[in-house]
Amino acid sequence: MKPLSGSTALVTGAGSGIGRETAIALANAGAAILVNDVSGDAARATCAIIGKTGGQATPYVASVADPDAVRALFEIFDDEGKIPDILVNNAGISGNGPTLDLTEESWLRVVGINLNGAFFCSREAARRMSATRKGTIVNIGSIYSIVAAPQRLSYCTTKAAIAMMTKCLALEWADAGIRVNCVAPGYVDSALTRELAAAGRLDMAALERRTPQHRLGKASEIADAVLYLCEPRSAHITGHVLSVDGGWTANGYL
Numbered sequence: 001m002k003p004l005s006g007s008t009a010l011v012t013g014a015g016s017g018i019g020r021e022t023a024i025a026l027a028n029a030g031a032a033i034l035v036n037d038v039s040g041d042a043a044r045a046t047c048a049i050i051g052k053t054g055g056q057a058t059p060y061v062a063s064v065a066d067p068d069a070v071r072a073l074f075e076i077f078d079d080e081g082k083i084p085d086i087l088v089n090n091a092g093i094s095g096n097g098p099t100l101d102l103t104e105e106s107w108l109r110v111v112g113i114n115l116n117g118a119f120f121c122s123r124e125a126a127r128r129m130s131a132t133r134k135g136t137i138v139n140i141g142s143i144y145s146i147v148a149a150p151q152r153l154s155y156c157t158t159k160a161a162i163a164m165m166t167k168c169l170a171l172e173w174a175d176a177g178i179r180v181n182c183v184a185p186g187y188v189d190s191a192l193t194r195e196l197a198a199a200g201r202l203d204m205a206a207l208e209r210r211t212p213q214h215r216l217g218k219a220s221e222i223a224d225a226v227l228y229l230c231e232p233r234s235a236h237i238t239g240h241v242l243s244v245d246g247g248w249t250a251n252g253y254l
């Protein structure tokens with residue numbers, strides 16, 4: 001018997017990077033995966049990977065930033081009898097640049113996906129989880145849930161808010177049998193960081209120097225932390241923000 005046998009997990013933004021690795025890890029632990037992404041091709045590719053190892057995964061295309069689309073997505077789950085008892089709010093985008101040049105459109109886009117999306121999905125999921133008194137939600141934060149960086153106002157603000165949302169919801173929903181935690185990754189080798197490095201907006205060598213372990217994280221290491229927080233062995237953990245960052249946020253020095 002695998003630790004998540006009989007569970008159904010919705011992972012948002014699961015078509016790439018951390019979301020994909022998380023979907024794979026949860027599937028390997030026995031959960032059926034509802035693979036959400038705004039890109040259908042990406043979602044289907046993740047499902048194909050999981051399918052090859054005998055796991056169960058179904059793609060669902062929707063933008064988490066659109067409350068109507070999120071409501072419709074959960075109504076599909078209701079109709080299909082696939083109510084998630086695990087939700088991983090992973091979908092997220094970066095937002096780099098000087099604040100004085102930050103447009104309303106860019107600000108609203110980052111807030112819409114990184115923060116509103118987690119709220120919309122959590123609310124729909126918890127409405128259903130509270131009926132069964134069984135549920136766990138893991139939000140993907142960042143080192144920027146904890147510490148600040150210049151020229152990343154929308155990203156840092158939304159990730160800090162995600163850490164607080166985690167604690168608020170953990171308190172409010174504990175009596176309903178729902179746990180809410182947050183995994184806060186440091187810089188991870190992913191499509192997102194590679195794009196930023198290619199655009200000259202991230203200095204990989206400097207990041208490695210700044211990290212006590214002198215390397216970026218792997219998406220699979222973030223997935224392992226999420227997996228732990230979804231399993232019954234973490235049953236007494238709720239409202240926690242777990243750094244998985246090679247020591248980045250512990251480091252107050254160079």
Ligand SMILES: NC(=O)c1ccc[n+]([C@@H]2O[C@H](COP(=O)([O-])OP(=O)(O)OC[C@H]3O[C@@H](n4cnc5c(N)ncnc54)[C@H](O)[C@@H]3O)[C@@H](O)[C@H]2O)c1
Binds near residue numbers: 019065
């Ligand atoms: N990569 C890092 O270094 C790093 C570090 C800390 C935190 N994070 C966080 O981890 C999460 C995943 O990051 P990643 O590096 O794997 O990114 P990624 O770009 O590789 O993957 C993000 C996925 O989300 C999807 N997506 C984007 N907008 C969406 C929307 N509106 N609705 C549904 N899906 C949407 C994308 O299509 C993509 O497949 C994000 O929340 C990010 O902020 C990443």
